[in-house]
Amino acid sequence: MALPILDDHQLTxxxxxxxxxxxxxxxxxxxxRPVTPARLADARLVLSEATWGERDYTRQQLTRAVQTAHRTLRPHIEVENVETALEIAARGHADTIAARGVVHxxxxxxxxxxxxxxxxxxxxDHFAIVHRRNTTLSRATRTLIDLATTRLRQATARGRQADP
Known part of the structure; x- marks a missing residue:
């Protein structure tokens, strides 16, 4: 699950x-060169997660960063998924943002x-394994969690090693 989790009082x-x-x-x-909040505000952007909009944590981070430059984040195009945003960017219609692991x-x-x-x-983006607090996880569930954790760590590590 992507963090933060707003209501985690019953979760581990x-x-x-x-x-x-x-x-x-x-x-x-x-x-x-690195992209500053002011450059981000001026960019012709395609952003994913249109349904989530301002509730998307990545977009919230971008919005806060742009606001530090006393600017407003205004995407040119909004799409539902990151794959579509990347394809639009790859075709040169707009620039985008994404996690390195996804791009890789x-x-x-x-x-x-x-x-x-x-x-x-x-x-x-921060990722966590989440389950209900005070529950006993089966051996199969613990195995699945271990596999998911390994795969997620590998995916994010590969994204750090290679430029898209």
Whole structure:
């Protein structure tokens, strides 16, 4: 589950990984240096998670960062999923943001190469394993949690090692 969890009083939350959010563009010039909040506010952006909108934690982080520059985050295009946002960006219609691990996983499926730049300040998605507090987990559930934790850590580690 992506953090934060607003109502966690009945849950056990074990943080397992974080993945850096990066700026992505088909134009290498726009990804040549870190992207500041002011540059983010001026960018022609496609953002995913349209249904969640301002409730999406990544978008909340972006909004707060842009507001530190006394600006407003105004996406040019909003789509439902990150795969669509990346494809639109790869075709050069807008730039986008995404977690490095996601970009790394999907890079071979995009029509053109995307260039990445870190955000300044850096932003991260945080992931956790969550279950009801005071419950006994079966051996199968614990095994599944171990597998999911390993896979998530591997995915975020690969994203850190390779530029999209």
């Amino acid at each position: 939350v074990r943080s397992v990984a974080r993945d850096e959010i990066v700026y992505l563009s088909s134009d290498p010039e726009r990804a040549r 996983r999907l890079a071979g499926q995009l029509p053109h190469r995307l260039h990445s730049a870190p955000l300044r300040p850096r932003l991260y």
